[in-house]
Amino acid sequence: MLKARTGKTRWQALGAMSGTSLDGVDAAMVETDGVEIFGFGRSDYRPYGSEERAVLTRALGQWGGDLAEAAQAVVDAAHRDILGGFPEAEIVGFHGQTLAHEPRGRGTCQVGDGQALAEALGRPVVWDFRSSDVSLGGEGAPLAPFFHFACARWIGAEAPLCFLNLGGVGNITWVDPLAEGPEAEGALLAFDTGPANAPINDLMRERLGVDCDLDGAVAMEGEVESGALELFLAEPYFARMPPKSLDRNDFSEMIGLVRELSDADAAATLTAMCAAGVAGGMMHCPSPPTQVLVTGGGRKNPVxxxxxxxxxxxxxxxVEAVGLDGDMLEAQAFAHLAVRVARGLPTSSPATTGVRALVGGGVVSRPEGN
Known part of the structure; x- marks a missing residue:
């Protein structure tokens, strides 16, 4: 562990996230000991170009081979570009890019070479966060809940609340901030609520050649097709008890459900599907939350x-309402988790991923000679 090598527990940590929406790489600094947040630092964003996004899109669902190798080259280059601009970082949390996620089958696949990134940056890199969790029977996702617990403490919350991340896939974390710690029984419950921005973005690219429904403008003009919404909610996933997780393409047939609708009605219906998945998921919370704080791109969609x-x-x-940054919360989470891994602290629990016992995921790679 890095602590044993240096005696250090409080770090200037840099986290990076390339999410299922395939828009680009977020990078953000957090000062943390892996338990408490002491402050937030600089952040930056490196968008993927259209050719890079096309490479990543073609690789979705791949477990190896030429397409996955091409995707890894894109991911590695983009991360070198952005992370090299943070010389103050003492440790880096590198999520990589998820291509396939099948925890009850083949496992999980994130591309990105943490050792090569450590060499390029000249500092320790923590990566491959999900594999240990999956190997012990966990879903491998979501991984931000332990950070959400720290955020709840940082904002001074005194009653249960939820963090709702609306990226490509939606996921929710119920937090009891009065629990002793994130690993304590009853402190957390987390799971994927269903598709979020991914199918809406895919529809916009297919129909209109744009990356997203900016400000919900297309959905705002449409009406929800109730029959398609009912078919969506009949999916067996919603009846499963959490913890549970999804792959980006698990609900790819959603586009088919709205194929015959107008652009506006299709966008409105896909947006309603996202909201309905969240609403249905709330019944699993141990107690009603006092508030839901929304992060990710979906919070910018007024519809x-x-x-x-x-x-x-x-x-x-x-989440900006409580002083957090909804664009960078996922990247900040992997900064925080990197320090937890370095200190030998758990990063997931039975209540967050369904893993059989507390587990600290992640591999620490150091530059040659360090």
Whole structure:
């Protein structure tokens, strides 16, 4: 462990996240000991170009081979570009890019070479966060809940609340901030709620040649097709008890459900599907949350946010309302988790991924000679 090598527990940590929406790489600094957040530092964003995104899109669902190798080259180059601009970072949390996720089958596949990145940056890199969890029977996702617990403490929360991440896939973390720690029984519950931005973005690219439904403008003009929404909610996934997780393409047939609809009605229906998945998931919470704090790109969609406010029985606000950065929360999470791995602390639990016991995921790679 790095602690044993240096005696250090409080780090200037840099985290990076390349999510299922395939938009680009987020990078953010956090000062943390892996338990407490002491402050947030600089952040940056490196978008993928259209050719890079096309390479990544072709590789989705791959477990190896030429397409996965091409995707890894894109991921590694993009991360070298952005992470090299943070000389103050003492340790790096590198998530990589998820190509396939099948925890009850073949496992999980994230591309990205942490050792090569450590050599390029000249500092320790923590990566491959999911494999240990999956090998011990966990879902391998979501991984941000232990960080969400630290965020709840940082904002001074005194009652249960939820963090809702609306990226390509939606996931929710119920937090009891009064628990002794994130690994304590009853402190957390986490799971994927269903598809979020991924199918909406795919629809926009297919129909209109744009990356997303900016400000929900297309959905705002449409009406929800109730029959398609009912078919969506009949999927067996929603009846499963959490913890549970999804691959980006698990609900790829959603596009088919709206194929005959107009652009506006299709966008409105896919947006309603995202909100309905979240609303259905709330019944699994151990107790009603006092608020839902939304992070990820979905919080910028006013149509989606209004659907959530109508369907949930508590205030729904973007995380900026409590002083957090919804664009960078996932990247910050992997900065925090990197320090936990370096200190030998757990990063997931039975309540967050369904793993059989507390597990500390992640591999620490150091530059040659360090």
């Amino acid at each position: 989606l946010m209004e659907m959530l406010r109508v369907s949930l029985d508590c205030p729904v606000r973007p």
